[in-house]
Amino acid sequence: MIAELQCVVLDCPEPLGLAEFYAGLLGGEVNRPDRRWSVDEDWATLHTPNGQVLCFQRAAGYLPPSWPDPELPQQFHLDLAVPDLDRGQEQVLALGARLLEQGPPERDWRVFADPAGHPFCLVQG
Numbered sequence: 001m002i003a004e005l006q007c008v009v010l011d012c013p014e015p016l017g018l019a020e021f022y023a024g025l026l027g028g029e030v031n032r033p034d035r036r037w038s039v040d041e042d043w044a045t046l047h048t049p050n051g052q053v054l055c056f057q058r059a060a061g062y063l064p065p066s067w068p069d070p071e072l073p074q075q076f077h078l079d080l081a082v083p084d085l086d087r088g089q090e091q092v093l094a095l096g097a098r099l100l101e102q103g104p105p106e107r108d109w110r111v112f113a114d115p116a117g118h119p120f121c122l123v124q125g
Helices: 015-026 085-095
Strands: 008-012 043-047 053-058 078-082 098-101 109-113 119-124
Touching: 008 015, 015 043, 015 053, 015 085, 078 085, 085 098, 085 109, 085 119
Parallel strands: 008 053, 078 119
Antiparallel strands: 043 053, 098 109, 109 119
């Protein structure tokens, strides 16, 4: 092993707002003091309950992915397990997510976009 994953960083237009969106989705603490970085209007963090850290970085001229159009590809996405897809969908939409693809009723995952346009999937788990 050469390295250990410290965090996942998402470019976005509003770091604090996106950190709060993901806190509503995953739980955790926004902008918890951490010696590894400082937070400001261009950088926000989310320490999740299981110890993973998501960071949000302001990107000037940010253009959201246009899933599934390869002209502006998704670049990455998060798969997030939920016990009930219908309930999970209701909750993420209430937080400000947008449904991108529901698929057929028997499919066990759905694709959403966060408020900055990053795709993520809710997966029956």
